[in-house]
Amino acid sequence: MSFLHPEFLYYMLPPVFILFALLLTQRESQATFFSEHVMQKLRVSANTLTLRARNALFFLMAVFMVIALAAPVIKEGEIEIQAKSADIILALDISDSMLAEDLYPNRLKLAKHKALELLKLAPNERVSVIAYAKNSYLVSPLSFDHSAVSFLLDKLDTDSITEKGTSLLSMLEVVKNNIESDKKKYLLVFSDGGDKEDFSEEIEFAKENNIVVFVIGVATPQGAPIREKNGGFIKQNGDIVISKLNSTISELAVKTGGVYIQSVNSDQDIKKMVSEIESIAKKKELKSKKIEKYIPLFYYPLGLAMIIFLIATSSMSKRKHVEVPATILLALTLFGSTNLKAGILDFKDLSDAKSAYENKEYKKAEGLYKNYATTHKDDASYYNSANALYKQKEYKKAIEQYKKAHFIDDDSEAKKYGNIGNSYAKIGDEKSLQSAIDAYKNSLKLKEDKDIEENLEAVKKALEKKKQQQQDQKNQDQKQNQDQNDQKEEKKDPEQQKKEQNDQQQNQGDGKEKQQNKKQDEKQKSQQEKQEENKKENEQKKQNESKEQKQENKEEKLDPQNSSAAQAHKQDMMSDAEEKKWLKALNNKQKTFLYQLNQDQKIQRSEDEKPW
Incomplete structure (x- = not known):
C-alpha cells in the first residue's frame, strides 16, 4: 500500500497529535475546586460518555480523516493512453x-x-x-x-x-x-x-x-x-x-x-x-502516455471516521418511548385539519381526468380538471382544463383558463404562452392574430423553440395577408360607391339639370357685368403699354442690325477668302433650342450621366459575372 498524497501525513498528523494531547491531559474546571471524592458524590450517574472519552473519539476521527486525505492506494499496473483525432x-x-x-x-x-x-x-x-x-x-x-x-x-x-x-x-x-x-x-x-x-x-x-x-x-x-x-x-x-x-x-x-x-x-x-x-x-495517433492504475482505499478510513463521529456526538442515554395508537393517527389524518391543500382521494379525480383526456373525452376531462383547479387553486389543473377546451375548439374559454395558470419554471410558462398563441391563431381575426404574435414573443423570451418560431412567422404572414385583403376590400367598396354616384348623376332628369344651369347662370350674371367693366379698363392700359414697348424694341433692333452689318463689312474687307467659309459654318451650327432638344434625346436613352455616342457597338459582357 502507498499514498498518493503523503504530504497530508507529514504536515497534518503532528499538529493533530499535539492538539488532542493537550485536550486529553487537561483537567476539568470543577476539579480545581473540589476533590475527586466530592465530585463523585455530586455527579448524577447516567449512561453517557465522559468528556475525555468524547475527546479521544474526536482524536481518532481526525486521524482517520487525515489518512483518507493522503489517498491510500494499491498499485494494480500500468495502462497506455493514446490521443487520436481525425x-x-x-x-x-x-x-x-x-x-x-x-x-x-x-x-x-x-x-x-x-x-x-x-x-x-x-x-x-x-x-x-x-x-x-x-x-x-x-x-x-x-x-x-x-x-x-x-x-x-x-x-x-x-x-x-x-x-x-x-x-x-x-x-x-x-x-x-x-x-x-x-x-x-x-x-x-x-x-x-x-x-x-x-x-x-x-x-x-x-x-x-x-x-x-x-x-x-x-x-x-x-x-x-x-x-x-x-x-x-x-x-x-x-x-x-x-x-x-x-x-x-x-x-x-x-x-x-x-x-x-x-x-x-x-x-x-x-x-x-x-x-x-x-x-x-x-484517426491518426497524436501522442501516447503510460499511466499507473491504482485501487483506491480512501473510503475505508473515511467510513471509520464517520462512524466514530456518530458515536462521539451521541449521549448513549436511556430513552422512554411513547407509543401512539394507530386509531388516533387515522382520526387525526381524516378529521384533524380542514385547511389541508390536498385530500386523500384527490389522486382519484386527477386520474379520472387524465384517463378521460387520453380517451378523447375532452368535455369530461375539462369538467374534472376545472373542478379540481377551482377547489385547490392548482395551476397545472387550470392548464390541463385549457388543453381540453382547446381540443373542443373552445378557444376563447381555453385562453381564459391558460391565463389563470402561473408557473415558476420557464419551460412550463413558455409552453403556456405558446398554447395561448395557438388559441388566438385559431380564432383568426386581425386582433387575435396580433395577440397570438405577442404570446409567441413572450414564449420565446423564456425559452427558444423552433416550432414556436415557425408559428410566429406563419402568423405574421397571415396577419399581413389579412390586412392586405381588408385594404383591397376597402378600395373595392370605395370604387363601387363612386360608380354608384356617377350613375346617379347620369340618371338625373334633364329638366332638373336645366334648372341647375339656369340658377348658376343667374348667380354669375351680376358678377359678370362688374368684371367686364374692369376688363375693358385693363385692356386699354395694356394696349397702350404694348405699343410703347414695340416701338422701343424696333428701335433697338435697327441699331443692332446696323452694328452687325458694319462688323461684317469690316471682316470681309480684312479676309475676303474666309467670308464664304464663315457663312457656311454659321449655317451648319445648331441653334440653342435645337441643341437642347438633341441633348434631351440623348439623355432619355442613356441611364447614366454619360452620353452613349457609339450606339452601334454592342458591349461584351460575361454571363458568369455575378454581383454577389
Missing part, C-alpha cells in the same frame, strides 16, 4: 448569397449553428475553420480548444471578406497549406454551391492532395432573393436575383470519397454527417 476542417461560405432567407433565419446563421453543433458532437476531435468567398482565409488552425474555435466561428459574417463571389479552388489550396501531410485530410463544407456548373478542376485538385470533401448544401432548390443591409435586394440588370441551391456541388463530395447532405432546419443532418465522417475517417 482532424476535421470546417469551411464556411460567407459570400453574399448566404444571406438569402430561404432557410431560417438565413443560410449563414443556420450554417454557423450546425458548425457549432458539430463541435459539441465531436468533443475529442481537432477542428480547424476556414472562411471563403472569392478568396479564402484561415480563421482557426487545428485545435482541441473548442471554446476558442466556437468564439471565432460565431463572429464570422459576410463583411469578414470584401471580395464578392465563390471560389472553392482557393479554399482547397488553403486546406492543402493548413495541413502539410501525406495522410488524408477531411474537409466539411457548408455552402449553397455558388454558380459554377463544372467542378472537375476542384475534384482533380482534391484527389491529388488527399482531401476528402463532405458537403452540406445550405439552401433550397426554390431559392430566395438576397437581402442587403439597407433592406433592399441585390439586383442584376434591373432584376432581383434569386439565389438557389446548386446541387452540382454534390459531385465534389461523391467523387472525392465524401458524402453530400442537403440541409434541414433540424440537427438531423449534422448528426448524420458526423456519423458518416467517423465511419470514413481514419
Whole structure:
C-alpha cells in the first residue's frame, strides 16, 4: 500500500497529535475546586460518555480523516493512453448569397449553428475553420480548444471578406497549406454551391492532395432573393436575383470519397454527417502516455471516521418511548385539519381526468380538471382544463383558463404562452392574430423553440395577408360607391339639370357685368403699354442690325477668302433650342450621366459575372 498524497501525513498528523494531547491531559474546571471524592458524590450517574472519552473519539476521527486525505492506494499496473483525432476542417461560405432567407433565419446563421453543433458532437476531435468567398482565409488552425474555435466561428459574417463571389479552388489550396501531410485530410463544407456548373478542376485538385470533401448544401432548390443591409435586394440588370441551391456541388463530395447532405432546419443532418465522417475517417495517433492504475482505499478510513463521529456526538442515554395508537393517527389524518391543500382521494379525480383526456373525452376531462383547479387553486389543473377546451375548439374559454395558470419554471410558462398563441391563431381575426404574435414573443423570451418560431412567422404572414385583403376590400367598396354616384348623376332628369344651369347662370350674371367693366379698363392700359414697348424694341433692333452689318463689312474687307467659309459654318451650327432638344434625346436613352455616342457597338459582357 502507498499514498498518493503523503504530504497530508507529514504536515497534518503532528499538529493533530499535539492538539488532542493537550485536550486529553487537561483537567476539568470543577476539579480545581473540589476533590475527586466530592465530585463523585455530586455527579448524577447516567449512561453517557465522559468528556475525555468524547475527546479521544474526536482524536481518532481526525486521524482517520487525515489518512483518507493522503489517498491510500494499491498499485494494480500500468495502462497506455493514446490521443487520436481525425482532424476535421470546417469551411464556411460567407459570400453574399448566404444571406438569402430561404432557410431560417438565413443560410449563414443556420450554417454557423450546425458548425457549432458539430463541435459539441465531436468533443475529442481537432477542428480547424476556414472562411471563403472569392478568396479564402484561415480563421482557426487545428485545435482541441473548442471554446476558442466556437468564439471565432460565431463572429464570422459576410463583411469578414470584401471580395464578392465563390471560389472553392482557393479554399482547397488553403486546406492543402493548413495541413502539410501525406495522410488524408477531411474537409466539411457548408455552402449553397455558388454558380459554377463544372467542378472537375476542384475534384482533380482534391484527389491529388488527399482531401476528402463532405458537403452540406445550405439552401433550397426554390431559392430566395438576397437581402442587403439597407433592406433592399441585390439586383442584376434591373432584376432581383434569386439565389438557389446548386446541387452540382454534390459531385465534389461523391467523387472525392465524401458524402453530400442537403440541409434541414433540424440537427438531423449534422448528426448524420458526423456519423458518416467517423465511419470514413481514419484517426491518426497524436501522442501516447503510460499511466499507473491504482485501487483506491480512501473510503475505508473515511467510513471509520464517520462512524466514530456518530458515536462521539451521541449521549448513549436511556430513552422512554411513547407509543401512539394507530386509531388516533387515522382520526387525526381524516378529521384533524380542514385547511389541508390536498385530500386523500384527490389522486382519484386527477386520474379520472387524465384517463378521460387520453380517451378523447375532452368535455369530461375539462369538467374534472376545472373542478379540481377551482377547489385547490392548482395551476397545472387550470392548464390541463385549457388543453381540453382547446381540443373542443373552445378557444376563447381555453385562453381564459391558460391565463389563470402561473408557473415558476420557464419551460412550463413558455409552453403556456405558446398554447395561448395557438388559441388566438385559431380564432383568426386581425386582433387575435396580433395577440397570438405577442404570446409567441413572450414564449420565446423564456425559452427558444423552433416550432414556436415557425408559428410566429406563419402568423405574421397571415396577419399581413389579412390586412392586405381588408385594404383591397376597402378600395373595392370605395370604387363601387363612386360608380354608384356617377350613375346617379347620369340618371338625373334633364329638366332638373336645366334648372341647375339656369340658377348658376343667374348667380354669375351680376358678377359678370362688374368684371367686364374692369376688363375693358385693363385692356386699354395694356394696349397702350404694348405699343410703347414695340416701338422701343424696333428701335433697338435697327441699331443692332446696323452694328452687325458694319462688323461684317469690316471682316470681309480684312479676309475676303474666309467670308464664304464663315457663312457656311454659321449655317451648319445648331441653334440653342435645337441643341437642347438633341441633348434631351440623348439623355432619355442613356441611364447614366454619360452620353452613349457609339450606339452601334454592342458591349461584351460575361454571363458568369455575378454581383454577389
